[in-house]
Amino acid sequence: MSDTDFGATKGRGSEFAELSRLVRRAGLLDRRPAYYTIRMGVVTASFVGAAVVFVRLGESWWQIVVAAVFAVILTQAAFIGHDAGHRQIFRSRRGNDVVGLVFGDFLTGLSYGWWVDKHNRHHAHPNTEGHDPDIVVAPLSFTTRQATARRGLGALFVRHQAKLFFPLLLLEGAHLHVNSIKTVLGSGRLQYRLTEAALLTLNLAIYVTAVLLVLSPAQAIVFTLVNQGLFGLYLGCSFAPNHKGMPILTEDDDLDYLRRQVLTSRNVRGGWLIDVALGGLNYQIEHHLFPSMPRPNLPKAKPMVRRFCADRGLAYHETTLIRSWAQAMGHLDAVGAGRSSPPLARSS
Template sequence: MRTRVFYAFVGTALALGFAGCITGFVMLGDSWFQLLIAAALGILFTQVAFLAHEANHRQIFSSGPANDRLALWIGNGIVGMSQSWWASKHTRHHANPNRVGKDPDIEIDTISFLDEDAVKARGIQRWITQRQGWLFFPLLTLEGLNLHVLAIRHLLSRGEVKGRWTELGLIAVRFAVFVAPVFIFLPLGMAFAFLGVQLAVFGVYMGASFAPNHKGMAVIAPGAKLDFFSKQVRTSRNISGGWWATWLMGGLNYQIEHHLFPNMPRPHLSRAREIVIEHCTTLNVPYVETTLLQSYGIVIAYLNRVGLAARDPFECPLTSAARRV
C-alpha cells in the first residue's frame, strides 16, 4: 500500500508539473522567459527518467510486464531514451559494478575512468582527458543530447532489437508532441535556445545524480574474486540527506541498498540502510556515505587523478606530434 501511494503521488506531481509547463509555454508566447520553462522541463524529464529506471527494476508494480510497459511508455515516449539500450547496459552494470572489462559505465567515452584508457588519449581527446575532472560538469551539458543520439543509433543498428519499431514509434510521437511545437510557435533562434537549455539541464541533472554513486570508489580487476555483498558495497557510495536527497536523486542516494536489493521500491530503501550498516559492521566491510557536495569533490579529484595518465612531463612536443602521425 505504501509503495502504491508513493508512486501515485509522484506520478500526480509530475503530471501537474508538465501541465504547468504547457500552460506557461502557451501564456508566455514569444518571450525569452520561455527558457525558464525549458529548464523546468529538463528537471521533469529527469524525474520521469528516475521512474523509468525504477520500472526497469520492477519496483513500481507487482507485475513484471506492467513494469516493462511503463518503462517503455515513459522512457521512450516522454524522456526519449531507448529502454532496450538502457536496460541492457544497466543490467551489465548491476552485475559487475566498477569491474574492468565488464561494467559499461566505466568504459571510455569522452571521459576516461581508467588509467589505461587515459594514456591512450590523443588529439582533442587527450586535451580533455588531462583536464577531465574540471570539465566533467560542463561536459554534462551535452549528455542529454548524447543519450538521445545513443537511443537512435541503437534502434537503427543492424543487430537484433526487440520492439525496435515500437520504441522508434514512441520516440517519434515524443518528437511530434514536444520538439515540433517548440519550433512551430517560437522564433527559430529562441526555439534552438529552448531546446538547448532543456537538453543541458537534463544532461547535468542526470549526470549529477548518477555520477556520485560509483565514481571514485573501488575498481575491481578483471580476474578478482569477490562475493556479491562485498562487490556491491565496496563499489557503491551513498549520499546523506534523507528525504530531500531521495526526492532530488530519485532514490539513487541509497545506492548501496539499491545494488543489494535492486527490486526494492524507493520508499523502503531508508529502512534497509540501517540493516545494511549493521551487517557491514559485523563483516568489517566499509560502508561509504558522504554529502552530495563531498561526493562531487571526490568525483572531480578522481577524474583529475586518472587524467594524469594522459600527461607526460618529459615528452617533447615534436616527438609527441611525430608519434601520432
C-alpha cells in the same frame, strides 16, 4: 582497499543470503503501488502544467525558465523509468515495461530497452574494467589504462577531464538521445523495437513542432539548448556520486556479490530533499544489493544494511553530495595526471 575488504571470499556467499532474509522478513521487497501512483501522478501533472504555461506564455524569453523546469520534470520522469526497469513498481514485467516505455521513450525521448540492457550490465559488474559500460565513456578515462591509450586531443582532454566533466554533462542529453535512436534503428536485440520507434518519433515530433510553433526561431534554439543541456547536467550529476571515485575492480578481483556491490558504491546523505532530487539513487549501496527494492523502502533498509556491514568489518561509504562530487572529480584528476587516486575517507 584493505586486505580485509579484498581478501579471500570463499564461504561468504551465505552472508548475502542472511542479509536478504532479514530484508525480506522486514517486508522491504514488497511493492508500493500507492507511492508510485502518487509519484507518477505528480510528474505527469507537472509535465502537463509546464506545457500549459509554455503555450500560454508564448513567444517570450521567459521561456528559458520553462526550459529549466522541463529539464527537472524530464529527469524525474527518467527516475521513474529507472525504477520500472528494475521491476520496482509492479510484480509483472509487462506492467513495468509499460511504465518504462511511457516515461522513458514517450516523455523523455530515451530508449527504455537500450537503457535497461546497458544498466543491467552495469549492475552485474559495477566499476569493473572490461564489463561495466558506465566506465567506458569517451572522451573520459576512469583508469590509467584508458588514459594511456588516449592520443592527441584525447590525451589533452584527459589531462583536464576533471575541470571539463560538468561542462561535458551539458551534452549528455544529446548523447542519450543519439544512442537511443541508434539502438532502435540498429539490428541488435530489442524487445519493443516498433513501439519504441513510434514513441521516440512521436516525442521528437511533438517537441520540434511545439517549439517551432510557439517560439521564434532564435528562442526555439535557445530553449532546446537550455532544456537538453540542463536535463543532461541534472541526470549526470545524479548518477556521478554513485560509483565515480570508488574502487575499480579487475577480472582478477574475486569478490562475492555482497562485497562487489558494497565496496564499489557510495551513498549520499542529506535528508528528504536529496531523496527527491536524486530519485532515491542516493541509497546506492542498498539499491545495488536489492535492485528490485521499491524506492521508498531504500531508506528503511539503510540502517539494517549498514549495521550488517559494520558487524562484518565491511566498509560502508557514505558522504554528502558535495563531497561525493569532489571525490569523483579527485579520481578523474588523478587519472588525468597519471597518479593513483587519493584514498577515500570512510563514513563515520
